[in-house]
Amino acid sequence: MKYAAILAFACLLLADASAALADSATPLVEVVLTQEQQSRLTPDEVLRLLDAGNERFTSGALTTRDHSRKVRAAAEGQFPKAMILSCIDSRIPVEDVFDRGIGDVFVARVAGNFENTDILGSMEYACKVSGAKLVLVLGHEHCGAIKSAIDGAVLGNITAMLENIQPAVDSVSSDYEGPKTSDNPEFVHLVAERNVLLTMENIRRRSPILKAMEDEGEIRIVGALYEMRTGRVAFLD
Numbered sequence: 443m444k445y446a447a448i449l450a451f452a453c454l455l456l457a458d459a460s461a462a463l464a465d466s467a468t469p470l471v472e473v474v475l476t477q478e479q480q481s482r483l484t485p486d487e488v489l490r491l492l493d494a495g496n497e498r499f500t501s502g503a504l505t506t507r508d509h510s511r512k513v514r515a516a517a518e519g520q521f522p523k524a525m526i527l528s529c530i531d532s533r534i535p536v537e538d539v540f541d542r543g544i545g546d547v548f549v550a551r552v553a554g555n556f557e558n559t560d561i562l563g564s565m566e567y568a569c570k571v572s573g574a575k576l577v578l579v580l581g582h583e584h585c586g587a588i589k590s591a592i593d594g595a596v597l598g599n600i601t602a603m604l605e606n607i608q609p610a611v612d613s614v615s616s617d618y619e620g621p622k623t624s625d626n627p628e629f630v631h632l633v634a635e636r637n638v639l640l641t642m643e644n645i646r647r648r649s650p651i652l653k654a655m656e657d658e659g660e661i662r663i664v665g666a667l668y669e670m671r672t673g674r675v676a677f678l679d
């Protein structure tokens with residue numbers, strides 16, 4: 443009797459679980475973006491898609507995806523919509539932040555989200571060769587790399603890496619009146635924002651290919667800051 447009761451209870455739980463799955467978490471049968479679908483998208487539409495995806499992320503309404511199906515569907519090629527340059531911070535799962543799945547976005551990551559030759563080459567590949575319509579430089583609040591640059595941290599290869607962020611620190615410092623330390627959240631925020639803007643400038647200056655694509659309206663180069671507490675991505679004008 444006791445065993446039968448436990449079995450019945452387990453069956454009830456399973457039935458509930460499958461009903462809940464059917465109601466709210468049915469894996470979305472998504473198709474991987476085709477080259478034709480990609481080519482029809484405008485840079486502004488891609489930006490709106492990312493913004494809408496971020497709204498779903500912040501409201502806890504992430505799309506449930508059938509990843510194994512998409513892995514197989516994407517095996518033949520890829521036509522992602524955007525190229526995102528992010529910091530390596532583990533608190534920012536880039537695809538989730540924009541509610542994107544397999545084959546949707548290129549992501550390059552380096553501590554402090556700055557550009558260099560390899561990242562510019564990757565961006566040119568993403569846009570010129572693979573047809574991505576948007577380059578997004580995604581900085582974030584409470585960034586350890588930004589704080590380390592402000593503090594002038596010296597350690598191994600980190601020293602040389604932080605030199606890439608130093609121009610943003612110097613730029614904000616030149617007309618900032620308050621404490622210029624990593625303990626000052628306002629200063630850290632301003633440097634993170636300036637670092638995104640300078641990175642966008644550097645992309646345009648150092649990549650004639652991307653600059654020309656932007657001038658022709660084929661792509662947009664935009665910047666944003668990820669808000670740690672809310673998960674919201676605030677796009678910079």
Ligand SMILES: [Zn+2]
Binds near residue numbers: 531553554584586587
């Ligand atoms: Zn960071």
